[in-house]
């Protein structure tokens with residue numbers, strides 16, 4: 001397993017990170033625990049969760065259950081120190097946490113307390129803000145993104161207040177470092193600037209969607225990443241399952257994510273299936289297993305901290321774990337670039 005120093009922190013994480021957002025809905029606690037055991041046995045040390053998980057579907061009854069499942073694993077195994085754990089403070093508008101209150105100096109300590117209790121631990125390694133209070137262009141909102149109603153001074157005041165609250169939490173030892181999610185280049189640069197001005201901790205990572213099908217990170221955020229040592233933690237690297245090829249030709253396997261969320265969060269478009277086919281053909285021509293090609297490609301990107309994938313079965317997990325054995329050669333990378341040009345932004 002390749003390891004990577006996260007940002008400028010002293011945390012070293014595996015280049016594959018185990019996603020957890022199905023534990024408590026699609027997966028039972030026993031299945032979640034089996035996934036953690038297998039992933040750790042195979043060299044993964046990094047698990048991503050959030051106070052709002054599980055999802056698909058989201059409900060008030062299950063909110064927080066994924067953290068509880070991870071907490072029960074810590075309690076049962078006593079292996080807290082074997083895992084670098086990332087969790088997230090939900091952003092504004094998420095009704096099941098603090099009635100949808102925006103992230104602020106007040107909510108941070110409350111949210112962390114709740115997570116620590118569910119997780120049965122006294123620290124979170126990477127504490128992330130799930131989405132910015134001012135909104136985000138992720139999750140297909142890019143098509144109609146209009147930041148013109150934002151208030152710069154208010155945004156910066158809130159960021160400074162949040163950094164100060166995070167600094168207090170770091171002093172208390174409840175969190176080790178801090179990351180963003182669903183952020184933009186402008187937003188991240190402001191967090192960095194305020195941290196440089198002494199308001200609080202330096203952002204270590206940005207958790208945004210990134211895959212062969214969703215490459216908005218490739219330009220401005222990529223540049224910010226390499227120059228500022230802020231690593232990408234790529235979520236939905238298999239495009240929520242599309243890139244496995246299992247939804248080609250109209251198939252919707254029973255129990256699959258598409259059987260629960262029919263448009264796959266706006267990813268189910270005609271152009272998406274054509275793009276998937278182009279990548280499946282590249283894998284076939286080169287004797288590669290598609291899931292492994294897709295994950296290996298993501299791990300090879302120059303700004304990659306870790307690739308956060310999801311599995312709902314042990315077979316899926318084993319296949320994903322096999323991607324660490326693979327390095328894509330230049331010929332395959334050129335074919336992928338050509339397919340990308342021909343199938344840019346399929347959703």
Ligand SMILES: NC(=O)c1ccc[n+]([C@@H]2O[C@H](COP(=O)([O-])OP(=O)(O)OC[C@H]3O[C@@H](n4cnc5c(N)ncnc54)[C@H](OP(=O)(O)O)[C@@H]3O)[C@@H](O)[C@H]2O)c1
Nearest residue numbers: 019020021235236237238239240241256257309310312316
């Ligand atoms: N920060 C954020 O806003 C955000 C958003 C989304 C996710 N995340 C994080 O990223 C993690 C991963 O997200 P994701 O689950 O969307 O990632 P993904 O790796 O793109 O998709 C994983 C899903 O694809 C399907 N799959 C995986 N391997 C397969 C195989 N070999 N054959 C057939 N189907 C396969 C499974 O779904 P089915 O079996 O159900 O079809 C699995 O749950 C989450 O758990 C979470 O930690 C963060």
